[in-house]
Amino acid sequence: MKCYNRRMLRVDLTKKRFFVEEIRDEDLKGFIGGKGLGIKILLEKLGKNVSPLSPENLLVFAVGPVEGLTFPGGAKAGVFFKSPLTGVFGESYCGGTFGPQLKLAGYDVLIVTGVSDKPTYLKIFDGEVEFKDASHLWGRDAYETEDIIKRDEDRRIQVACIGPAGENLVRFACINNVKGRQFGRCGAGAVMGSKRLKAIAILGTGKIEPENFEEYNRIREYLLEKSKTILKSLTEYGTAPMITLMSKAGALPTRYWREGEFEEVEKISAETMKKNVVKGNRACYGCPIACGKFSRVESGPFAGVEVEGPEFETLYSFGSLCGVGNLEAIVKANEVCDRLGMDTISAGNVVAFAIECFERGILGEEAVGGLRLSFGDWETILKLLPKIAYREGFGDVLADGVREVAKRIGGEAEKLAVHVKGLEPPAYDPRGIKAKALAYAISSRGACHLRHFVHRPNLVGKHAFKKDVAVDRFSHEEQVEMIVELEDFYTLVDTMILCRFVCLPVIGPLLWDEVTRLYNALTGLNVKTEDLVKTAVKINQMVRVFNVREGVTRKDDYPPERFYREPLKKGVADGHVVEKERFEGMLNKYYRIRGWDRDGKPSLKV
Ligand code: SF4
Structure with missing residues (x-):
């Protein structure tokens, strides 16, 4: 090979x-x-x-x-x-x-x-x-x-x-x-x-050559052609357009998961980024799509700050989630996190959670080191970030993530905390896209958008792999088979180590059969798509075996309680919750398809 x-x-x-x-x-x-x-x-x-x-x-x-x-x-x-x-x-x-x-x-x-x-x-x-x-x-x-x-x-x-x-x-x-x-x-x-x-x-100075260069090149050319059309927006704007799309869909987490629409979204939109801060594109090694955006702030308190980004997830975590409509402040928060080495999704969530607890009177000024926390106050948010990285004062508490912060505070804070298995979620509110509740709940690494990418078929209303099948984003059990198939597909993508942006649900350009062709062209093997599906299923089962070994049970496969009891406010999903009974139905169905028992234990022995 x-x-x-x-x-x-x-x-x-x-x-x-x-x-x-x-x-x-x-x-x-x-x-x-x-x-x-x-x-x-x-x-x-x-x-x-x-x-x-x-x-x-x-x-x-x-x-x-x-x-x-x-x-x-x-x-x-x-x-x-x-x-x-x-x-x-x-x-x-x-x-x-x-x-x-x-x-x-x-x-x-x-x-x-x-x-x-x-x-x-x-x-x-x-x-x-x-x-x-x-x-x-x-x-x-x-x-x-x-x-x-x-x-x-x-x-x-x-x-x-x-x-x-x-x-x-x-x-x-x-x-x-x-x-x-x-x-x-x-x-x-x-x-x-x-x-x-x-x-x-x-x-490294080595060289890699595909076994079947002609076939490899055909797939490469096909992808290059498609990247000029269906992936064009990634090259032009990166991931930022999602912020407006999600707000319009009423599922953009805003002010720590209270609301689904951000009234200041235009101030942090892809167009505003392009007009005010983006200076050029950046690419990963050898990738012509170049979806990275290089940004620099030209004036104001953050003049001279440079960053690759902000990506959509950072526009959400330090923007809508913290109630901040100041793009330059988000660029600064992004730069601070990149330099100090913190994940922007978790950092934005833990800060927004602290603000939520403070505004509700669960945390007092003394507990947070004399700061007054409020949504939209980017100056205080920027003060908190280095405290987290250096574990100073209240930053030392936040440095352990939302789950641990909630445990430390106790009481009502534990009911407000939004995480699954300790991982803070990305920018999709499951009350506005019901399939996301199951996707977050059963993602092996905790609340994650990338293990299934199920938001995309829901947002465009089309099945990930069957173009003629419509998808209703407020439906529940009907989506479980698609979630399982997406999970298997992205397990293969992460096993091949391909970028998701060339393997998008609905549009591809690489979906099951194209990935199979690529694998065969690279290795010289002659496997069928069904063989790769089986490999992906096996890998998923092994990950579950690992998690069960480390103590994961059914109780860890639930979305945060808040999504059941607190209706989403504002926007087109106003009033929606995740219905607990229907979620149980989804989870049971997922376990059945996977061949796990009622407690989520796989039968596979490793
Ligand atoms: S590999 Fe993926 S993330 Fe990197 S530039 Fe290409 S499309 Fe963007």
């Missing part, structure tokens, strides 16, 4: 040792790459009930067969670990340059374990691996760290690093790459910080 190195680099930071292990062909065939190999390795090599911030936890970076080629949407990497935010399976994906460099350096997988006695960064230059002192980098932000390593090593070297939030074990700390791409969700940055690993710097 071409397009694999068949090599796994294993690094032990405690002993400062590394070795290279061969990956067997049968494992590559059975698990493909990315998420497949990630969960296989975690189940085999990570003990049960290991503390996520202990030396024993693993960081398993993995790519798929497409990385290293200049294929649209083929520049990602995944990292798999036990999450310090949720305590269950952690997975996070990053564009940029890290994945392709890992592959070109000669590895499909990099496993990091142990803890270094002092701050360290790993330098990987093809077959050479060095443990380098990072004492001078400890405390530096992510942008500075990347600049210093490039200056000291080689301008071509590509850096994945943590900021101070990762060093301080903020549970939603991220890992940064190319000053704007992140392994954002689930706290991989905190795991890296717990290992005193400041950065991984990689340079």
Whole structure:
């Protein structure tokens, strides 16, 4: 099989040792790459009930067969670990340059374990691996760290690093790459910080070639053509147009999940971004879609602030969710999170949750360090962010995420907290898109939009894979089969390590059959779509086995209580709730299709 190195680099930071292990062909065939190999390795090599911030936890970076080629949407990497935010399976994906460099350096997988006695960064230059002192980098932000390593090593070297939030074990700390791409969700940055690993710097000079170049090229050309038409908006505006779309749909979480429509949405819209701050496009390695937006604030209190973004999810988390209609302040919040190394979705949620508790009188001024918190007050929000990253005062409480903050406050706060399995949700209110309630509830990493992407078929009113079947976004049980199929499809996408933006429900351009053709062209195998479906189902079952092993039961597969009892306000979904009985019906049906018992236990033995 071409397009694999068949090599796994294993690094032990405690002993400062590394070795290279061969990956067997049968494992590559059975698990493909990315998420497949990630969960296989975690189940085999990570003990049960290991503390996520202990030396024993693993960081398993993995790519798929497409990385290293200049294929649209083929520049990602995944990292798999036990999450310090949720305590269950952690997975996070990053564009940029890290994945392709890992592959070109000669590895499909990099496993990091142990803890270094002092701050360290790993330098990987093809077959050479060095443990380098990072004492001078400890405390530096992510942008500075990347600049210093490039200056000291080689301008071509590509850096994945943590900021101070990762060093301080903020549970939603991220890992940064190319000053704007992140392994954002689930706290991989905190795991890296717990290992005193400041950065991984990689340079690869290898070459990857598809087995069937002609077929590969046909698929590539097809994708390039489609990217000029159906993916055109991504190139022009990035992900930002979703903010207006979601507000119009009445499902944009606003003022900490009180409302579904944001009256100031035009101030933070894609058009406003384009007019006021966007200066150009940025792309991941070899991707012509270039959906990243490079922004700079020209005037006012944030003049000179530069960031890649804000993406839609950041416009939501620091915009509508915090009641902020000031685009430049959101750009600043984005820059602070990127530099200090925090996931913007979780950071925005934890700040908005604190505001919610303060406004309702559950938290007093004294508890929050003398600050007065209110929705829309971006100045105070910006003051809180460094406190979280450095764990100062009230920031130390917020640094553990919404679930832990709610536990600390207790009482009413626990009923207001919005999370699933400890992960704060992205920008889709399930009261306005009912399928999202099940998708959040059963996502293996907690409330997540990417494991199913079910909002998209709901927003366009069409089935993800059957163009003639209509979808009603206020329907419940009718959507369960589609959610299962989407979950399997995106498991395959995350196993192949493809970017979702070339694998969108309804429009593709790559859906089941095209991904199968691509896989065959890359590897020279001749599998059928049904075979890949079976592989995806198996990987999903293995992830569930991991989560059940770590204590997940049916009680963890529910949306936040607030969605049942508090009707959404404003907009076209005004008055809607998630109906508990209908949700139970969805969950039972999902378990039945998956072959799990009533408590959510799979029969698969691993
Ligand atoms: S579509 Fe965007 S996120 Fe996906 S690989 Fe291309 S540039 Fe990166």
